[in-house]
Amino acid sequence: MTTPGRAHIRWLRNTAPYINAHRGKTFVLMLGGEVALHENFAVIFHDIALLNSLGVRLVLIHGSRPQIAERLERAGLATSFHDGMRITDSAALEHVKDAAGSLRAQIEALLSMGLPNSPMQGARIRVCSGNFVTARPIGVVDGIDFHHTGKVRRIDVAGIRRQLEDGSIVLLSPLGYSPTGEIFSLALEDIAVQCAAAIGADKLIMFSDTEGVCDDAGKLIRQCTVGDIERLEISDPDHGSLLHAARSACLAGVARSHIISYNNDCALLEELFTHDGSGTLVANDSYEQAREANIDDVGGIIELIQPLEQQGVLVKRSRELLETEIRRFRLLERDHRIIACAALYPFAEEACGEIACIVSHPDYRGGQRGQRLLEELETEARRQGLDRVFVLTTQTAHWFIEQGFVEGSRDALPERKQALYNLQRNSKVFFKAL
Numbered sequence: 001m002t003t004p005g006r007a008h009i010r011w012l013r014n015t016a017p018y019i020n021a022h023r024g025k026t027f028v029l030m031l032g033g034e035v036a037l038h039e040n041f042a043v044i045f046h047d048i049a050l051l052n053s054l055g056v057r058l059v060l061i062h063g064s065r066p067q068i069a070e071r072l073e074r075a076g077l078a079t080s081f082h083d084g085m086r087i088t089d090s091a092a093l094e095h096v097k098d099a100a101g102s103l104r105a106q107i108e109a110l111l112s113m114g115l116p117n118s119p120m121q122g123a124r125i126r127v128c129s130g131n132f133v134t135a136r137p138i139g140v141v142d143g144i145d146f147h148h149t150g151k152v153r154r155i156d157v158a159g160i161r162r163q164l165e166d167g168s169i170v171l172l173s174p175l176g177y178s179p180t181g182e183i184f185s186l187a188l189e190d191i192a193v194q195c196a197a198a199i200g201a202d203k204l205i206m207f208s209d210t211e212g213v214c215d216d217a218g219k220l221i222r223q224c225t226v227g228d229i230e231r232l233e234i235s236d237p238d239h240g241s242l243l244h245a246a247r248s249a250c251l252a253g254v255a256r257s258h259i260i261s262y263n264n265d266c267a268l269l270e271e272l273f274t275h276d277g278s279g280t281l282v283a284n285d286s287y288e289q290a291r292e293a294n295i296d297d298v299g300g301i302i303e304l305i306q307p308l309e310q311q312g313v314l315v316k317r318s319r320e321l322l323e324t325e326i327r328r329f330r331l332l333e334r335d336h337r338i339i340a341c342a343a344l345y346p347f348a349e350e351a352c353g354e355i356a357c358i359v360s361h362p363d364y365r366g367g368q369r370g371q372r373l374l375e376e377l378e379t380e381a382r383r384q385g386l387d388r389v390f391v392l393t394t395q396t397a398h399w400f401i402e403q404g405f406v407e408g409s410r411d412a413l414p415e416r417k418q419a420l421y422n423l424q425r426n427s428k429v430f431f432k433a434l
């Protein structure tokens with residue numbers, strides 16, 4: 001086999017963890033009408049088809065703003081906006097239906113492709129569109145009647161889930177229907193956020209015309225938390241509104257929102273299958289700040305670790321010892337309560353560090369908080385120039401193995417640690433190269 005062939009195979013191997021992580025997950029993708037006007041339109045849908053074949057459950061929401069604007073202009077109809085929203089009177093509604101219907105058909109056609117020698121060969125995708133979004137009128141605001149411009153009132157969660165379970169891609173247009181039988185034009189972001197929240201999506205992915213969201217200095221924001229958003233300086237209204245949607249989705253329980261570019265035909269796969277991603281990731285951990293511990297945290301840490309000391313899972317630490325070593329600890333805090341902690345003890349001469357006292361509160365298990373702290377301590381260890389970390393454990397060996405640790409010999413510990421090794425505990429020793 002030629003070298004490039006092997007490189008591809010290695011690349012495919014490296015994507016396996018991402019493929020496993022995404023399988024069975026639900027992603028909501030928001031694509032504004034501009035995407036349909038771009039040359040990458042078809043490629044993006046081929047990638048969406050690929051995600052479907054990798055077992056990702058997908059809900060697509062397409063917009064049609066430029067298509068509506070073009071139709072209204074052609075018809076010589078003036079458009080008025082209030083508060084950034086288009087007012088849709090009965091005449092405009094005809095064009096809104098026309099634009100949305102036409103785009104929906106175009107997307108359904110793209111996802112139905114199956115030509116040999118194309119990325120869609122053998123894809124056989126089922127797309128399902130329907131009356132999944134119930135709307136209500138915005139009504140009269142500041143004396144202005146919005147007519148057929150509406151808001152999401154309800155999402156048919158059971159209906160969407162049934163289609164997803166059946167393996168279909170659900171496609172939503174920016175329209176909603178009311179119990180009175182009327183049609184309403186809805187904001188794309190409104191449907192995307194409400195839908196992602198209602199169906200409990202794992203991710204909301206939004207396409208933008210730039211790499212992601214940039215700050216006012218033009219620098220791409222790779223990652224931020226919901227809490228960071230308030231502190232960011234963003235004056236671009238489009239970026240502001242994408243971040244606002246990401247924030248709303250996260251606050252409504254969606255773990256991650258991504259903002260990626262439709263100008264880069266690889267952005268979607270890069271974001272999902274590479275370590276660094278391609279755009280902006282907004283993570284829903286605003287209520288759980290990770291930070292260095294300080295002397296005021298000693299009481300909270302004792303409360304967290306004491307039950308485990310009593311069970312013999314952790315070595316006993318006195319309050320005095322904790323006070324002197326408090327700077328070694330990192331913690332996760334939620335509503336002013338410490339819900340996880342972990343410590344890093346560097347052994348600079350041996351270029352290694354001990355991970356110790358890693359605990360997450362029993363009420364908050366299942367959220368991989370221990371893993372998050374471990375990753376942060378590993379980053380810190382790398383920053384300090386250490387090239388491996390180790391742990392001593394009696395009851396948590398398998399968890400550490402799952403985090404990439406490998407069992408090693410006691411003799412491989414730094415000398416200072418060997419001298420302190422507690423024979424009675426008979427802990428196992430695990431190492432991880434950084």
Ligand SMILES: CC(C)(COP(=O)(O)OP(=O)(O)OC[C@H]1O[C@@H](n2cnc3c(N)ncnc32)[C@H](O)[C@@H]1OP(=O)(O)O)[C@@H](O)C(=O)NCCC(=O)NCCS
Nearest residue numbers: 358359360365366367368369370371392393395396398399
């Ligand atoms: C180890 C620990 C920090 C992991 O916390 P976390 O990242 O929040 O982990 P989660 O609760 O999300 O659990 C992650 C997985 O690890 C597993 N796990 C937890 N403790 C484990 C153990 N002792 N041995 C093997 N697997 C374990 C969980 O069952 C879960 O697996 P699942 O997703 O397949 O069910 C946490 O379980 C803990 O506080 N344990 C008690 C303290 C402890 O043992 N610390 C290590 C001292 S050396």
